[in-house]
Amino acid sequence: MADNQYTKKTYTLASGDKIPAIGLGTWQSGKNEVSEAVKHALSVGYRYIDTALAYGNEHEVGEGIRASGVPREQIWVTTKLDNPWHKRVAEGIDTSLKNLGTDYVDLYLMHWPSSTRPDDLSKHYDDWNFIDTWREIQKLVGTGKVRNIGVSNFGITNLEKLLNDPSTKIKPAVNQIELHPNNPSPKLVAYCKEKGIHLTGYSCLGSTNSPLYKDETLLSIAQAKGKTPQQVLLQWGIRNGWDVIPKSVNKDRIAGNFDIDGWSLTDEEVQKLSSLPDRFKVCSDDWLPVKVFFGDDE
Ligand SMILES: NC(=O)c1ccc[n+]([C@@H]2O[C@H](COP(=O)([O-])OP(=O)(O)OC[C@H]3O[C@@H](n4cnc5c(N)ncnc54)[C@H](OP(=O)(O)O)[C@@H]3O)[C@@H](O)[C@H]2O)c1
Numbered sequence: 001m002a003d004n005q006y007t008k009k010t011y012t013l014a015s016g017d018k019i020p021a022i023g024l025g026t027w028q029s030g031k032n033e034v035s036e037a038v039k040h041a042l043s044v045g046y047r048y049i050d051t052a053l054a055y056g057n058e059h060e061v062g063e064g065i066r067a068s069g070v071p072r073e074q075i076w077v078t079t080k081l082d083n084p085w086h087k088r089v090a091e092g093i094d095t096s097l098k099n100l101g102t103d104y105v106d107l108y109l110m111h112w113p114s115s116t117r118p119d120d121l122s123k124h125y126d127d128w129n130f131i132d133t134w135r136e137i138q139k140l141v142g143t144g145k146v147r148n149i150g151v152s153n154f155g156i157t158n159l160e161k162l163l164n165d166p167s168t169k170i171k172p173a174v175n176q177i178e179l180h181p182n183n184p185s186p187k188l189v190a191y192c193k194e195k196g197i198h199l200t201g202y203s204c205l206g207s208t209n210s211p212l213y214k215d216e217t218l219l220s221i222a223q224a225k226g227k228t229p230q231q232v233l234l235q236w237g238i239r240n241g242w243d244v245i246p247k248s249v250n251k252d253r254i255a256g257n258f259d260i261d262g263w264s265l266t267d268e269e270v271q272k273l274s275s276l277p278d279r280f281k282v283c284s285d286d287w288l289p290v291k292v293f294f295g296d297d298e
């Protein structure tokens, strides 16, 4: 891989580590296709892969990383603690590291603020919650297994609870949340910025069968820029200050999505996309045993 293919666009976390502005998402990437996708992404310049124990594909993600020939230390790897593992944090990280075939991850996230009982996924523990889980996650710092720790799917209410608890000694470096122009979450974005918590935007293209691709405002901006709607959506996130993790298992789309250098959106274009009237959310909390987003949370 020629060095000049590698985007130098990064965001600096509280630890001083630099997270790349774009990574490859892997939710719903099948075991039979994700290794090739990861290998291809790394060959066209990506240096960041997002996965999770819950995706069931960490092993194949690890295979793709090794097959690429790109040295492990040049790649940012994020993975996540699954909800039914909240009481087993030490085991959770060890399982992910073994799956991935690596001895550390760059970022370890609590996937959802839901301490789900493994014996009954419809129930939440009554003697454990995400504050307890975070207390355990904090213990991983210094073990060499995690470079940074963070959360995902935290709204303002739960972040306030976490940050105000006396057991919280380490602020989450990142909150990974759903962010696209139909779910721009301005309050939560402003809150995280104020607290120095970096954001990762997931479902940044609007996920599977994205309704955004029919949006006239997006289509007209894409046409004016000579870019695809997907490239514009990713640039919108990056211009707003968060990293983006588009998922694809298609080689052309993986390469096309990576086109973030050498062009930008104007303030007016960013603003137009931030003000679309339509709203939709891909990942609600309906399927969890506990509500995680509240009235004025996002
Ligand atoms: N923390 C969380 O709870 C959470 C929740 C959701 C997602 N995530 C992470 O965020 C990543 C991204 O979110 P997501 O997977 O929901 O959705 P996404 O990245 O917004 O969209 C993925 C969908 O868009 C298609 N696609 C990708 N590039 C395209 C292009 N250039 N043109 C047309 N279609 C394109 C993909 O299909 P093909 O593969 O066929 O190209 C796939 O169907 C996930 O993979 C996961 O890593 C995290």
Ligand SMILES: O=C(O)[C@@H](O)[C@H](O)[C@H](O)[C@@H](O)CO
Pocket: 027, 052, 054, 111, 282, 283, 284, 287
């Ligand atoms: O990170 C993910 O992709 C998951 O958290 C999914 O969003 C979640 O598991 C969905 O299946 C439920 O909306």
